[in-house]
Structures are given as structure tokens and as C-alpha cells.
Amino acid sequence: MPAPDLVLVDSIRDASRRIVRLLGFMQSTLAATQYPPSAVHSILEIGKLGELTAAQLSETLGLEKSSVSRMVRKLVDAGELEEMSSHDDGRMKLLSLTPQGRQTLDAITRYGRKQVISAMDHLLDKERDAVNQGLTTYARALEANLAGQCAPLAHGVEIRSGYMPGVVGRVTEMHAMFYARHSGFGQFFESQVATGMAEFVGRLVSPRNGLWVATHQGAIVASVAIDGEDLGGNVAHLRWFIVADGLRGAGVGRTLLREAVAFCDQQQFEVIRLWTFKGLDAARKLYEEAGFVLAEEYVGEQWGARIVEQRFERARSNG
Numbered sequence: 001m002p003a004p005d006l007v008l009v010d011s012i013r014d015a016s017r018r019i020v021r022l023l024g025f026m027q028s029t030l031a032a033t034q035y036p037p038s039a040v041h042s043i044l045e046i047g048k049l050g051e052l053t054a055a056q057l058s059e060t061l062g063l064e065k066s067s068v069s070r071m072v073r074k075l076v077d078a079g080e081l082e083e084m085s086s087h088d089d090g091r092m093k094l095l096s097l098t099p100q101g102r103q104t105l106d107a108i109t110r111y112g113r114k115q116v117i118s119a120m121d122h123l124l125d126k127e128r129d130a131v132n133q134g135l136t137t138y139a140r141a142l143e144a145n146l147a148g149q150c151a152p153l154a155h156g157v158e159i160r161s162g163y164m165p166g167v168v169g170r171v172t173e174m175h176a177m178f179y180a181r182h183s184g185f186g187q188f189f190e191s192q193v194a195t196g197m198a199e200f201v202g203r204l205v206s207p208r209n210g211l212w213v214a215t216h217q218g219a220i221v222a223s224v225a226i227d228g229e230d231l232g233g234n235v236a237h238l239r240w241f242i243v244a245d246g247l248r249g250a251g252v253g254r255t256l257l258r259e260a261v262a263f264c265d266q267q268q269f270e271v272i273r274l275w276t277f278k279g280l281d282a283a284r285k286l287y288e289e290a291g292f293v294l295a296e297e298y299v300g301e302q303w304g305a306r307i308v309e310q311r312f313e314r315a316r317s318n319g
Contacts, residue, residue, distance in 0.1 A: 012138075023115065031108045038063060039071055040108060043080060043097065047105040048281055050182065051084075051094040053245065080104055092245050157221070157252055159259065161212050163204055168197045170220040171213075174242045179303075183277060189303045197240065200227060208236075210263045214243075214252045224256040226263055231273060236264045238274040241283065253283070257290050261314070271315055278308035287312050 024030055030037045038061060045060050046052050052060070058068040072095060075081040080101040083093045097105060120128050176190040203209050208228030213220045222243040231237045238260055243253045264272050276283060278297065296311040 031111045033104065033108065035075075038067070039075060042068075042071060042075065043101060043105050044108060046081065046095055047097055047102070051096040053092055053094060057095065075101075094245060156216050158215050159212060159255060160215060161210065161259070163201050163211065164213065164220070167211070167213060167220060167223070168194065168201060171197055171223045171240050171242070174220075174223070174244055175240070178242060178245075182279070183303070183307050184305045185303055186305075192303070193240070200225060200239070203227075203229060208267060210260065212256050212259045214256060222252045222256055224260045226260050226272075228264075228267060228269065234268075234270045236267070236269040236272045238272055241274070253286055254289070257286055261290050265316060269316065271313055274312050276310050276312065278310055284310075284312075287314075290314065 020026065025037050029035060030040045033040055035043075041061055042057060045057065054068055054072050055065065057072070058065045061068065072081060076083060079098055081095050082098050082101075083095055085093060120131075123131065172190060172194040175193045176185075179185040179189055200209070201211065204211060206229060210226040210228075212224050214222035224241040225239045227237040227239055241253070241257065241260075243256075261272065272292070274287070274292070276287075292312040292314040294310060295313045298309055300307060300309040
């Protein structure tokens with residue numbers, strides 16, 4: 001990278017400070033609520049993703065776990081959040097919005113939109129597009145910088161490649177439990193995952209196929225696979241990417257995805273392709289960090305429920 005233009009750097013810093021002040025982040029409460037900025041952002045993130053553990057919320061907000069724990073307790077006591085045991089691990093507590101919390105989220109959203117709309121009234125159309133593109137690009141750059149500084153995998157988590165006993169059942173179970181909650185999928189979806197996984201592991205002898213799992217205390221807690229044969233045309237198919245509830249946000253998914261992408265580059269696949277569902281924002285963030293771009297979006301019903309499907313692709317030249 002060339003030597004930084006310090007005038008440009010200081011101009012960006014100045015603009016950032018002004019934005020923080022003008023949006024009200026210097027105040028003790030935010031967005032016309034009774035809550036501080038950290039609590040408002042907690043409600044926004046949990047509302048966007050549906051449910052999070054306190055550890056995942058801490059990772060998302062970049063705050064100490066002890067601070068997040070105290071804040072979560074206050075929001076639970078205030079009736080904004082509720083806790084429930086994870087289906088994957090009863091020891092893990094998932095946070096979600098209560099009906100009151102959803103009303104608070106709606107109020108925060110209305111307030112934030114009003115701020116943006118009022119500011120945009122002072123801009124031309126081309127200036128609005130420039131603001132959107134500039135802020136989005138800058139936010140991604142900050143995220144990429146932070147990702148490069150992230151701590152290693154959670155303690156006790158190991159990455160293993162290839163087949164291991166129980167992998168078909170465990171990967172199927174994680175998918176069935178998560179997508180039942182997220183998308184309302186049932187027996188048909190679970191059967192499809194089980195059938196596909198069972199067929200795939202029999203083809204792991206091919207050097208074009210790969211499977212990686214994360215284990216914790218001997219149990220499989222995450223997975224990803226590269227099927228280099230089913231799509232043809234030197235296109236790799238990224239499949240069965242999932243992380244158990246308690247470990248999302250702990251770096252496990254990012255590590256597995258990095259292993260899968262590195263394998264594809266090593267095998268010189270021209271394109272990596274994956275299919276997913278709209279609304280899985282945490283996974284989409286990881287895909288985009290790894291160089292994937294959204295190529296197609298459409299409504300599908302092949303999994304037993306009507307849902308918006310998405311196709312992402314990563315070309316080798318983008319690596």
C-alpha cells in the first residue's frame with residue numbers, strides 16, 4: 001500500500017467524529033429510547049438475526065462479555081429480551097426479542113429512517129448514491145481490518161478434515177434444528193440433507209471433494225464441504241456450511257470457510273458456487289468477506305416451504 005495521504009486520513013476521521021455526534025452517540029441514550037447505544041444496538045442485532053447468544057452478541061458489538069452480560073440482564077428485566085435454551089446444547093442460552101422488544105425495535109427503526117430521510121432531503125440523487133456506496137465500502141473495510149485482528153478459534157475447538165464417525169447424522173441434525181426454527185422446514189428438508197450427505201461421504205476418496213468439521217470435546221459443532229463433482233465445468237459446490245448455536249461468532253465458521261476456499265484455490269476450480277436463503281445475514285457476511293458475490297435471488301419451494309433462495313459465487317480471479 002502506498003504511503004497514506006494524511007490530509008485524506010484526517011478528513012475521514014473528522015467526518016466520522018461529526019457523524020457520531022450528529023447521530024446522538026455522545027448522549028447517554030439513543031434513538032429516542034431510554035437505553036444507551038450498546039443496548040439499542042443489541043436490540044437491532046437480535047432483531048435482525050432472530051436469536052443470538054450473549055457470546056455472539058459480544059462478538060458482534062465488539063464489547064467485553066461481562067459488559068454485555070450486565071446489559072442483557074437489564075434488557076431481560078425491562079421486558080425487551082427473553083432467554084431460552086438452545087436446541088443443540090441446553091447449556092447455551094439464546095436471546096430473542098419479546099413482543100415489547102419488537103415494538104421497541106420498530107420505534108428505533110422508524111426513528112433511524114426519519115434521520116436518514118431528513119438528511120437525504122438535502123442531497124441530489126447522485127449524492128445519495130455516493131453516500132450509500134461510500135459508507136458501505138468504508139464499513140466493509142473496517143470489518144475486514146477487524147477480522148484480520150480477531151483472536152484464534154475458541155478454546156478447545158479443533159478443525160478436522162475428512163470423514164469421521166457420526167458426521168452424517170450430526171450435520172443433518174444441526175441443519176434440521178436450525179432451519180426448523182429459521183424457515184419452518186420439516187421432515188422433507190431433513191431427509192434431503194441426510195440423503196445428500198450420505199451420498200457425498202462415499203465420494204470423499206476423490207481429491208476434488210473435501211469435508212471439514214470443527215469438534216469441541218469430541219463432538220461435531222460445525223461443518224463445511226466442497227463437492228467438486230456434482231456441478232461439473234470445473235465449478236466447486238460449497239455445501240453443508242453450518243455452526244452450532246453456541247459457537248456462532250467465535251471464529252469457527254470463518255476458519256472452516258477459509259479452509260474450504262483454500263482447498264478450491266489449490267484444486268484450481270474456476271468458480272465456487274453456493275446456494276443459501278435470504279435472511280442469514282451472519283453467514284452472508286462471511287461469504288462476502290471471502291470474496292463471494294450475490295449472483296441470483298429467487299423464490300423457491302423445493303425444500304417444503306416457500307422461501308427466497310440466493311446463489312453466491314466466487315471466481316478464482318477474485319481470491
